[in-house]
Amino acid sequence: MYTLTGVTRIYRKGRETVTALAGVDAVIADREWLAIQGPTGHGKTTLLQLLGGLDRPTSGTVLLDGNNLGTLSEAGLARVRAASIGFIFQTFNLIPTLPAAVNVELALAPLGFDAAGRHARVAQALDAVGLTDRARHLPAELSGGQQQRVAIARALVKEPAVLLADEPTGNLDETTRDDIIGLLEKLWRDRGLTLVIVTHDSTVADRAQRIGQMRDGRLLFHGGTAAAGGDGQP
Amino acid sequence: MSRVSGDRALHLTYLRHELRHRWWQALATAAGLAVGVALVVTVNAAASGTRAAQARALGSLDHAASSSAAASEIGGAVATASGLAADLGTWVAVAALIASFAVAALLTLSSVTRRVREFGTLKALGWPARMITVQVLTETATVGIAGTLAGVALGCAGAALIAALGPTLTVSITQLPGIAASASATPGAPGSDGPVSVHFSAPVSPGIVVLAVGLGILGTLLAGTVGAWRAARLSPATALSHAG
Numbered sequence: 001m002y003t004l005t006g007v008t009r010i011y012r013k014g015r016e017t018v019t020a021l022a023g024v025d026a027v028i029a030d031r032e033w034l035a036i037q038g039p040t041g042h043g044k045t046t047l048l049q050l051l052g053g054l055d056r057p058t059s060g061t062v063l064l065d066g067n068n069l070g071t072l073s074e075a076g077l078a079r080v081r082a083a084s085i086g087f088i089f090q091t092f093n094l095i096p097t098l099p100a101a102v103n104v105e106l107a108l109a110p111l112g113f114d115a116a117g118r119h120a121r122v123a124q125a126l127d128a129v130g131l132t133d134r135a136r137h138l139p140a141e142l143s144g145g146q147q148q149r150v151a152i153a154r155a156l157v158k159e160p161a162v163l164l165a166d167e168p169t170g171n172l173d174e175t176t177r178d179d180i181i182g183l184l185e186k187l188w189r190d191r192g193l194t195l196v197i198v199t200h201d202s203t204v205a206d207r208a209q210r211i212g213q214m215r216d217g218r219l220l221f222h223g224g225t226a227a228a229g230g231d232g233q234p
Numbered sequence: 235m236s237r238v239s240g241d242r243a244l245h246l247t248y249l250r251h252e253l254r255h256r257w258w259q260a261l262a263t264a265a266g267l268a269v270g271v272a273l274v275v276t277v278n279a280a281a282s283g284t285r286a287a288q289a290r291a292l293g294s295l296d297h298a299a300s301s302s303a304a305a306s307e308i309g310g311a312v313a314t315a316s317g318l319a320a321d322l323g324t325w326v327a328v329a330a331l332i333a334s335f336a337v338a339a340l341l342t343l344s345s346v347t348r349r350v351r352e353f354g355t356l357k358a359l360g361w362p363a364r365m366i367t368v369q370v371l372t373e374t375a376t377v378g379i380a381g382t383l384a385g386v387a388l389g390c391a392g393a394a395l396i397a398a399l400g401p402t403l404t405v406s407i408t409q410l411p412g413i414a415a416s417a418s419a420t421p422g423a424p425g426s427d428g429p430v431s432v433h434f435s436a437p438v439s440p441g442i443v444v445l446a447v448g449l450g451i452l453g454t455l456l457a458g459t460v461g462a463w464r465a466a467r468l469s470p471a472t473a474l475s476h477a478g
């Protein structure tokens with residue numbers, strides 16, 4: 001479960017300061033699916049980076065299961081990301097020189113599996129996203145939808161508790177978008193994930209349990225509450 | 235044990251694919267280094283050959299000359315000329331080696347810069363700085379060692395070519411005014427009144443090979459360490475927002 005209290009993030013560029021987050025309070029329950037919408041430049045991606053331990057708040061606290069992500073060491077944050085958090089990006093972020101299977105395998109490298117254990121999990125993950133027959137293909141040899149499926153397999157191969165997706169369908173056509181969101185919804189239900197999706201697309205956001213709106217660095221929920229939506233059950 | 239070997243296997247798999255798909259970049263780095271190392275080996279061998287030829291020519295003068303003062307004067311002139319040539323060659327080789335290290339270092343650092351987003355992705359996947367450092371160093375060291383060894387091979391080939399094509403110098407003592415040939419010398423031998431042949435060779439010294447290999451690997455590791463350090467200390471959020 002995430003608990004965010006008074007989270008601000010201020011960037012300094014020379015003499016200018018940019019307030020990306022201006023006091024975000026929120027609770028995201030385990031197994032909840034939260035969509036975050038809002039105009040470009042209002043702090044959606046910054047919030048996702050803080051949830052993922054990719055960045056630290058200027059002030060306030062981001063607690064994940066009681067761990068303050070803002071005060072963990074770099075090594076501690078890396079361990080949390082390796083074990084508990086999966087990421088999906090708009091541009092897929094696959095390593096272009098590596099086949100799909102090796103891209104997925106990279107996520108297991110910090111976790112101490114031996115090669116046989118890694119290969120077994122990779123095969124299962126690619127099977128779960130329907131890409132068993134594309135394991136040896138390079139990203140450039142795959143369609144956009146297939147690349148995003150590889151990225152989903154990479155995010156889920158380590159069986160994380162949390163999946164964070166930044167515009168996961170932003171580079172896909174409508175049919176592929178529906179396929180990907182259908183896949184994410186199935187994986188969310190089957191695996192009991194906490195799923196946070198940043199999206200401009202209301203079609204995608206409407207599938208979530210709860211929608212938050214980012215405006216000028218603040219996260220607003222319908223009805224004005226920052227608490228977790230529903231009981232967090234899929 | 236299995237974790238370490240598993241990590242190593244993945245690093246090597248990563249390396250293999252990187253080299254296969256970015257071979258032109260690896261080749262450019264290795265070739266730059268190889269040229270520098272080869273020049274060091276070849277020029278050093280040529281300088282050694284020059285000094286050896288000089289010593290043989292001077293030996294023939296010593297035996298042939300009745301006037302030790304004249305022999306010394308001529309010998310000094312020959313020694314100075316060949317010494318200057320050897321020194322110039324050494325400096326050219328050192329300059330080439332420094333230039334090739336600089337090229338290798340720049341290519342390594344530009345490779346890291348181009349892959350900033352990739353390293354940001356690895357960080358998002360939970361790769362600690364140590365693993366990213368190992369990956370970058372593995373790639374850099376492989377290319378550097380290959381370039382260095384290729385440079386040694388090229389350098390030895392260059393030395394052999396110089397030896398094969400090198401001229402045979404003829405020293406004719408009797409033409410020199412004021413110097414009489416030694417009566418005791420046998421014809422054709424050093425000190426005789428006939429022409430003396432000095433064949434130019436370019437022997438490769440094991441010491442210079444060890445030095446070139448050491449410098450090549452050291453330079454590569456230095457460049458790789460700087461590149462790995464830059465990659466490992468990247469903020470993941472910054473790296474992921476990096477264009478390209």
